[in-house]
Amino acid sequence: MAxxxxxxxxxxxxxxxxxxxxxxxxxxEQRQSKQKLGDLLISQxxxxxxxxxxxxxxxxxxxxxxxxxxxxxxxxxxxIPESLAKRYLAIPIKKDGGKLLVAMADPLDYFAIExxxxxxGFRIEPAISSKEELQRAIARHYGLQDSxxxxxxxxxxxxxxxxxxxxNEDAPIVRLVNQMIQQAAQLKVSDIHVDPGEGGVAIRxxxxxxxxTERTIPKAMQGFMTARLKIMARLNIAERRLPQDxxxxxxxxxxxxxxxxxxxxxIHGEKMVLRLLDLSSGVKSIETLGFNARxxxxxxxMIERPYGILLITGPTGSGKTTTLYSALSHLNxxxxxxxxxxxxxxxxxxxxxxxxxxxAIGLSFASxxxxxxxxxxxxxxxxxxRDSETAEIAIRASLTGHLVLTTLHTxxxxxxxxxxxxxxxxSYLLASSILGIVAQRLVRRICPDCKTTYKxxxxxxxxxxxxxxxxxxxHRGIGCGSCNRTGYRGRVAIHEVLVVNDNxxxxxxxxxxxxxxxxxxxxxxxxxxxxxxxxxxxxxITTMQEVLRETIAY
Numbered sequence: 001m002a003x004x005x006x007x008x009x010x011x012x013x014x015x016x017x018x019x020x021x022x023x024x025x026x027x028x029e030q031r032q033s034k035q036k037l038g039d040l041l042i043s044q045x046x047x048x049x050x051x052x053x054x055x056x057x058x059x060x061x062x063x064x065x066x067x068x069x070x071x072x073x074x075x076x077x078x079x080i081p082e083s084l085a086k087r088y089l090a091i092p093i094k095k096d097g098g099k100l101l102v103a104m105a106d107p108l109d110y111f112a113i114e115x116x117x118x119x120x121g122f123r124i125e126p127a128i129s130s131k132e133e134l135q136r137a138i139a140r141h142y143g144l145q146d147s148x149x150x151x152x153x154x155x156x157x158x159x160x161x162x163x164x165x166x167x168n169e170d171a172p173i174v175r176l177v178n179q180m181i182q183q184a185a186q187l188k189v190s191d192i193h194v195d196p197g198e199g200g201v202a203i204r205x206x207x208x209x210x211x212x213t214e215r216t217i218p219k220a221m222q223g224f225m226t227a228r229l230k231i232m233a234r235l236n237i238a239e240r241r242l243p244q245d246x247x248x249x250x251x252x253x254x255x256x257x258x259x260x261x262x263x264x265x266x267i268h269g270e271k272m273v274l275r276l277l278d279l280s281s282g283v284k285s286i287e288t289l290g291f292n293a294r295x296x297x298x299x300x301x302m303i304e305r306p307y308g309i310l311l312i313t314g315p316t317g318s319g320k321t322t323t324l325y326s327a328l329s330h331l332n333x334x335x336x337x338x339x340x341x342x343x344x345x346x347x348x349x350x351x352x353x354x355x356x357x358x359x360a361i362g363l364s365f366a367s368x369x370x371x372x373x374x375x376x377x378x379x380x381x382x383x384x385x386r387d388s389e390t391a392e393i394a395i396r397a398s399l400t401g402h403l404v405l406t407t408l409h410t411x412x413x414x415x416x417x418x419x420x421x422x423x424x425x426x427s428y429l430l431a432s433s434i435l436g437i438v439a440q441r442l443v444r445r446i447c448p449d450c451k452t453t454y455k456x457x458x459x460x461x462x463x464x465x466x467x468x469x470x471x472x473x474x475h476r477g478i479g480c481g482s483c484n485r486t487g488y489r490g491r492v493a494i495h496e497v498l499v500v501n502d503n504x505x506x507x508x509x510x511x512x513x514x515x516x517x518x519x520x521x522x523x524x525x526x527x528x529x530x531x532x533x534x535x536x537x538x539x540x541i542t543t544m545q546e547v548l549r550e551t552i553a554y
Contacts, residue, residue: 008037008052008108011059018046036106049130049482050449056107056128065093065103066480067133077141079120085142088112089134098122103129103137130449130482132187139183140215166228173224177232181259181274182252189276190317194229196222196269207484208444208491209317226263226270233261241265247344249279260344283325283347290493292532294525298497299438303327303405306378308435309398311385313410319442319493320407321346324381327405328352331379339375341368342383357383365390373397382406388423395425398433412529413437413498414518417508431500431508439496439529441550443542444488450480451540460544467534475540492541494533494550498526 009023018026018041030040041047056062072093079092079100089105090112100122106112107126117124166173184192184205191206200216217225230237233246246261260275291299302310310327312320325347328338332351343357343365353375355368366389369382373393384407385391398404410416416437420430456464456474464471477487498521500508507517522528527535533547 008055011055012041012047012052015055015059017051017055022046036109038106048448050480053128053130053449062107063127065101065127065129067091067093067103067129067137072137072141079122080116081119082138082142084116084119085138088116089131089138090116091134091137091141092120093127095122099125101125101127103127103134105129105131105134130480132482132484135186136183136484139179139186166224166231173221173228176221177225177228178250181250181257181276184274184276185250185252185255185257185278188278192274192276194225194272194274196266196271198268201225208486208488209442210444210486212484222269226272229261229272229274230263233259235261235263240270258346277346279347283329283349284322286326286330289323289326290536291495291497292527292535295495295497295527295532298436298499299327300330302436302499303331303403305403305435307398307401307403309394309404309406309433310435311416311437312405312407313413313416313437313439314407314441315409315411317442318440319491320440321383323438323440323493324405324407325349328379328381331403336378337376338379338381339372339377340381340383341365341372342381366393369393369397373402377402379403379405384408385420385423388425391420391423391425395420395429395433399429410439413439413496413526414514414521417517418514421511427509427511431505434500434508436500437498439498440493441529441533442491442493443533443536443546443550444486445490445492445542446475446540447477447480447483447487447489449482449489450477450487451475452478463544464534464538467531469534469538471538474537474544476543487543488546492536494529494536494547496527496529496532499524 009027012018013020013023026037026041026044026046029044030037033040035043038052042049042052053064057064072091076092076095079095080090080102085091088109090102092100092102094101100120102116102124104112104126107128113124113126168174180192180203187205187207189205189207193202193204193206193211195202195204200219201222202216203214204211205214227237230246232248234248235244235246243265244263248259248261250257250259256279258277258279262273264271286296286300312323314320328340328349332338332349338351339353339355341355341357345354345356348354355372357363357365357368365382365384365386369380369390370393372380380397380402382390382394382404385394394404394406408416408419410419417430417434421427453473453475456471460474477483479485479487483489501524503524504517504520507520530547530551533542533551536542537544537547
């Protein structure tokens with residue numbers, strides 16, 4: 001298939017997707033960043049990846065291939081060397097005589113097409129596929145599959161694990177583990193679960209809060225994989241009866257990934273969980289946290305107060321630490337002394353003094369907090385209030401001229417007050433110290449590449465109108481290669497911001513019930529979690545199912 005050599009920018013302008021001015025602006029930015037134009041336009045929000053695919057498909061007749069529907073023959077995949085496949089994000093999917101159909105992220109990269117032709121000896125027929133599909137296919141057909149096949153060949157008959165098999169960087173098990181983590185980092189996986197079963201070991205990835213099985217490896221590999229992960233995380237390789245926790249850092253291209261490793265003995269062997277944190281992505285700004293206009297204003301006003309305590313609440317994995325780091329980054333100026341006490345320190349921030357809790361040597365949240373108050377701080381961040389001692393020190397610190405930011409595990413904002421009461425904090429101290437409480441959850445975003453409009457059902461309309469929201473159209477994702485056919489890609493927070501005003505202070509002092517305090521907050525204009533979520537549903541950001549899944553129990 002001959003491709004007419006027309007520039008991508010002109011195609012997008014001709015299609016009416018971007019304007020001439022937007023193209024000129026993007027080209028100016030491209031000269032600075034040296035990015036490919038398509039990548040830059042997507043990252044800057046001018047177009048979506050799906051729009052780019054559609055333009056190339058309809059304007060130039062380049063076929064769009066969904067790799068999920070293709071059973072790629074491994075012998076065909078290896079016609080293109082792994083180095084070229086990764087460099088150009090290209091994988092061959094079909095051979096027909098002297099022609100080779102190659103799925104590519106950029107089918108207009110004529111230099112790549114020419115190099116592939118010279119390397120393979122085939123005439124290259126380019127097709128277009130999404131980057132995520134290509135990364136997943138390349139990792140599956142080159143990296144993991146090769147390492148697994150080689151390891152099965154080299155697997156020793158003895159059950160004894162030799163040091164060379166888990167320490168040598170060229171050993172198949174070492175390559176297998178490295179490639180598993182690298183693939184997870186590319187796919188923005190938050191957790192890798194290595195789940196031992198009776199007949200095999202499931203490798204499961206958590207993406208956007210949802211677990212799915214990526215592959216199953218033979219049972220014979222379990223001991224080698226567990227041993228390698230323990231070595232990397234500096235755990236005791238000989239201890240198999242007790243849980244262990246460790247940490248490691250890995251570098252992939254420009255990405256630095258911090259990994260927390262946890263082992264847990266089960267009846268089928270040790271289960272390993274790796275929590276991945278991409279340090280290269282940096283700390284988010286407050287603008288990107290998903291606050292609506294009213295909540296954004298309230299949040300900024302609270303964190304800019306000179307003293308008092310601000311609580312961020314929600315279950316594990318609801319983005320509390322991300323919100324705290326965004327607030328710290330906003331407050332980080334030369335004229336303030338910021339000290340944190342965390343378990344663990346997740347992001348390292350320049351200009352901020354961060355203390356890592358270590359209970360094994362007596363450095364707990366409480367003792368660490370007590371010590372840092374002697375370091376003349378203006379702002380103190382406590383990773384989590386876990387006990388009454390930490391709660392009391394944090395409250396008293398906020399009353400003596402410090403701004404204290406911390407987290408608490410509660411279901412909503414108002415119940416945090418009763419939780420602190422239950423910890424033994426006097427009501428008059430709570431009334432005097434608490435600036436506000438932010439409760440939050442994470443819901444999945446609708447995939448922009450397969451987003452479609454539909455008419456709300458009677459039940460959905462009834463629920464929305466019951467919350468004062470009227471709309472004739474809702475949105476959902478139908479599933480595509482970009483989102484692994486889930487209809488969702490990425491997550492956004494929904495919030496409930498409780499500002500403690502004079503009326504609420506009085507109720508707290510009088511030991512009012514949760515319902516009385518919630519009613520007062522609603523009268524002052526507090527937006528509840530479900531209301532914020534349903535507003536985002538009406539705006540086409542997320543779906544009704546996602547909001548109900550996160551808020552219905554509350």
